[in-house]
Amino acid sequence: MRFPGFARRLPWLVLASLALFPLLAPALGLEYYVGFVRRLLIVAIAASSLNFILGYGGMAALGHAGFIGVGAYAVVALVEAGFSSAWLAWGAALAVAGVFAALIGAVSLRTRGVYFIMITLAFAQMLYYLAVSLRTYGGDDGYGLYTPLRLGAWLDGAHPDVFYWVVLAIAALVFAGFSRVAHSRYGHALRGIRDNETRMVALGYPVYRLKLAGFVAAGAVAGLAGGLLASHNAFVSPSMMHWTQSALLLVMVMLGGLGRRWGAPLGVALWLTLEEVLKMHTDYWHWPLGMLLLLVVFHAPQGLAALFERRGGQEGVR
Amino acid sequence: MNAVPLLRCRGLEAGYGASRVLFGLDFDIRPGEVVALLGRNGMGKSTTIKTLVGGLRPQYGEILFDGRPIHAARADHIARLGVAIVPEGRQCFPNLTVREHLVAFAARRNGAAEPWTLARLYGLFPRLAERAGHMGNQLSGGEQQMLAIARALSTNPRLLILDEATEGLAPVIRDEIWRCLALLKAQGQTTLVVDKYVEKLLPLADRALILERGRIAWQGSSAALDARRELWSRYLGV
Amino acid sequence: MSLFMAVGLVKRFGGLLATDHVDLAVEQGEIHALIGPNGAGKSTLVNLISGLLPADAGRIVLDGVDLTGLAPHQRVRHGLARCFQITSVFRNDPVRDNLLLAVQAQAGSSFHCLRRREAETALMDAALALADKTGLAEVLDRPAGVLPHGMQKRLDLALALAARPRLLLLDEPMAGMGPEDSLQMIELIGRLRSETAILLIEHDMDAVFRLADRISVLVYGRVLTSGDAAHVKGHAEVQSVYLGTEAHA
């Protein structure tokens, strides 16, 4: 971009307009879209975490929806047990998903490439079938969260859109956090592993542990997104951890641009918006999305973010 | 010696993307000839070879093989005309066994009295016979080099091109390769050789080309080059 | 006691005994060359020592520390660094980033994730020093993948040097180099003698005879003989299985 100052200020501009949106929406008759944007932000959190391990770490996990589901069911479990604090529930979502990611990652990271794709998928499928048969939490029918979780103190009821701002704040933190980490020692090491793992071993890096740390962090953040999604939908069902959901998440990240700062949110925003709009107009709403994927593959192979970012602004894409 | 060149290059220019590496190369290789292509690192030897075999599309100029233009032809087409290459970096196929490397592309096309058969190739490199069932990526570096040479020979090429084919080989094996090339020459095999062991190469070659920054800085008979040591230090860093 | 000792190393690939009870010692300040026919097991031996391949039997001791059970990256921590037979650098990154990555591996934990690396001047200084030492200072901003071959090899060596090794394993550092680059490389390796002991694999006999204090000959996975250049040149079996006419060079 020709205006470096503008580029530096862009994140703040985006943040500010997102923060103002709920206040302006009623005047514009867009109330519904407050909820829509909220969901978009939550999915973007999950996508950012996938972008982190896939784009920077080269770990193509096809089971990310599994962690989202674990987070969501952690919330369900707490609600079922009588807890009602949102922070507790989301914290639990983060932690439990992190633990699952540690266990699954410890096994999966022994494999590479397509084997890694498939073993992460296998674990996610196990989680899916587990959730389907869990009677206490509704099994396939899902579990409704009939009373909203409490944010505590003055937050509840201060404004109908408090939850929106909370999500926005979390998303901003996650997003800034991942961008920050990408430029740290750890982020550089992760990219080194993506580009040449053997060399990294020979340089003395504890490659396995570094990858596992990234995988756990990403899994935990995906779990957090799952917890938020549970609150957002007031409903949790196994279908959110079906393998196609994992695939969709991958697709959105790649659509946006692997390993690019703006990749995940852009991909999520475009995909979900298109889905929303197309569905309203036709029953045949899948094929335009399919065409979009082909277009991106052949005409914007680095993803959409690459079209916007200044040349060389990429954060090391192969 | 036959007057019609087997390979003729005229005004050949090539490069990678925007950067030009070769500038107007003119040279011929006549049937039965062994030509040495010399030059320091990065002067364009491998690029020349890649362009000849269709791995790189020339930006200008023409290449004739046996009188037919091939500069616009696809690599596989050129290969089927009878050009075989031992590329820089061996490039063995990781998922083919040694034996498969030697039978998959085998062809008889140069009408030589004694064509390269599997048995003869194993005779040349007994090591490969011992490793016949190994995959391409389960070989030592030198074994891979032997395999790359044998693979090229298995097609019984009309023009054999060797790019640093003695790289990574034990001295005894290098000697073996030189002996083998001499034998091939005696049988009339046309060959283009790039190699850093100039002292070993020159006695074998009929003629030599020296590349300097993508241009032919000198060409002539190898005997002449042998005599002019100042060219060696100027162009070859020896 | 020697700086480095490999004792009874064994490696099998299926039915193939690639490393057959190899004993090897490298002394402090020594350049120890390892030569032998193709497929004798030299690269395998380096992989066993550096830990990229697990050994079936045997022990590895560096400076009195037993490294046998350690993972490859832990061995690097103990002073065992290596280069690769096929150049292995980060091709898309500039030379500077390559060096930074190598330096960073030694400079404390790589789990730091909040401080921007650009802000860490100590890392940068170390990387620049390394570039000076290996003659890469001019090309710091070029992507490693487009460097001339000789430069890439030098970068590969620089990456290994960042670990401040006590034993450096070099697998065919001269491969693919013309005479000029080879000379530079020989000179560079010679200069390293003061910093680290070196185990050198090379088929370029010129380089071997010029650099090596001691030469071991590996044949069919076993050490055939060990000694100085004259001993090896004069050894009849080495001549027939490996040196050929080079023995008289």
Place this chain on the structure above:
Amino acid sequence: MDAIFVFEQLLNGLGYGLMLFLIAAGLTLVFGIMDTMNLAHGSLYMVGAYVAARVHEASGMFALAVLAAVCVTVAVAALLEVLVVRRLYRRDHLVQVLATFGIILIADDAVKAIWGVAPLMATTPAALAGPVQLVDGLPYPSYRLLLIGAGLLVALGLYLLVNRTRIGMLVRAGASNRQMAEFMGVRVGGVFAFVFALGAALAALAGALMAPISSVQIGMGEAILIPALVVIVIGGIGSIRGAFVAALLVGLVDTAGRAFLPPALRAVLPPSVAADLGPALAGIAMYVLMAAVLTLKPAGLFPARA
């Protein structure tokens, strides 16, 4: 539990395994050998099933239906190859996933537009509709015997093609290093197109043969994609033998899990726990198997590219 029952379940396991292999065969070829991740394989399978069902219904001739399915699907695949897949061979797996996922979306909508959303009827050919008595007291569906036979034939044919013929070598060479293969005179583009078409033909064959015992509907392709991928990955990508062994293994483990695990658990656990645990474990047997295999052998049972 008598011997016949155990034997029958064993047979079922093998039969299911061969069925899986039949489905996975084309995928092994394209993904395993050509190293191209084609998620749209399931869509080709679906097209094969739809065409076969329609032609069978209209003509009453099953052989004709299978033939038509193969021809139409190969034609579709050829078009797909020229328009899309050809440009994917050189790209990495993730890009292939992205593009072929796009093809799935398009294919599902196209099938919906052509044949509607209702599942289609695909009848078993009359001659094979009933069971045959294998041994006394063990009737076995004769159509399944046909599937078993087809699975075995395809396995053998593929094995020979890939490992014993020149074209197999050329494909593998082209897949691992396209430019070098071209330097060796291989028309990689042509060979790949041929193999892709062959993969499509196998997908169509599987679709046409599976149609009479399964549901012909949109989404049937995605449903079989995962088991097929599991089979290939357990076997070790690129190995026909691996895929074959893995298919049988998955078939046996899955069947054994369904047939013997619930009763076994009932014998050792309290009934309520067993009733919940048994089917749950049986349901994920395939995935557990895969995770276990990959934990012990990170590159599958028969790693083809060590």
Place this chain on the structure above:
Amino acid sequence: ADIKVGIALDISGPFSALGAEARDGFELAIEKLGGKLGGQPAEFLRTDFGGSPEQANQLVARYLQRDKIDFFTGPIGSNAALAVGPALFAAKVPYLSSNPGPSAYAGDKCNPYFFAQYQNDTYDEAAGKVANEKGYENVVLIAPNYPAGKDHLNGFKRLYEGAVKDEIYTRLGQIDYAAEIAQIRAAKPDAVFFFLPGAMGINFVKQFVGGGLKDVPLIAPGFSADEDVIQAVGEPMIGLLNTAHWTHDLPGEANAAFVAAFRKKYDGRYPSVYAAMAYDTLMAMDAAVRDAGGKADDREALLKALKKPSFKSVRGDFAYGANNYPVQNYYLREVGKDADGRLTNKLVGTTLEKHQDAYVGACKM
């Protein structure tokens, strides 16, 4: 303003076949009603949500917040119904289910704004009764391994008096049933009761008959033996017994008119339960708006009108129980051929009369 009806269609995704049936029913009703409800101009919003409860949730949020709908209907799956309920109830929008009748909404989670067509397990209860009447002394039950599967089998057992030889739970989305069929063969039951919706049922019946168990009678709730399954499986379906609260040959004027119109509009195809219920749902809305005085915003009046349906239902007479789930008849159907040789369900007789679901006791409303 126009009366707005939000319809969630299942055109893609796991229930697409059933969703298409429902859509056809809705379309026919809209045509019949001339695009009006209770004589008032109405707008019928239709959107595909692909069978995913999360997407249904989204869709309902849009219907509520942007379109401000007055009625909601449409989803096929129980999970979607359970997902969208809370938002609708909070917004006081009547949700007339055109298909699922989850037990939660019949029992402790019942709500004045939810109206069902039937309770999920009542079909199975009727099937259990059929098994008694046929004199089957022992049966094997089979269903997918998820809570709904267990609910259905429990529903069957509620009225069944014989012995259950085995209960088999299969994987959701299973393709191959050879192992289960072998188990059934070994158990030698008098009959087999199965609840396997969609593709699973199609696969199962085909393989069951191919496996030589043609002589073992199959009983199923109507969902597993409706037009979609019959047309997909073909001949092997003949003789299959199933239960439902409606069939296309049920006597009655309203039904005859509906079936005739449907067959005319959709080239001779018989309507399924899903189509009939979709049709009936809009008829119920029409009558309720009329009874409430042509207005939908007076929700009190509307609910009252909905609760006392004044239209002629295609299923015949029915009344709502305390939980807004109907008290109605259930019929036995058998798959056979009609006069033109077309495979379809035929009415055999009435199994349960004025039957109420088992959960109504838990409803405090």
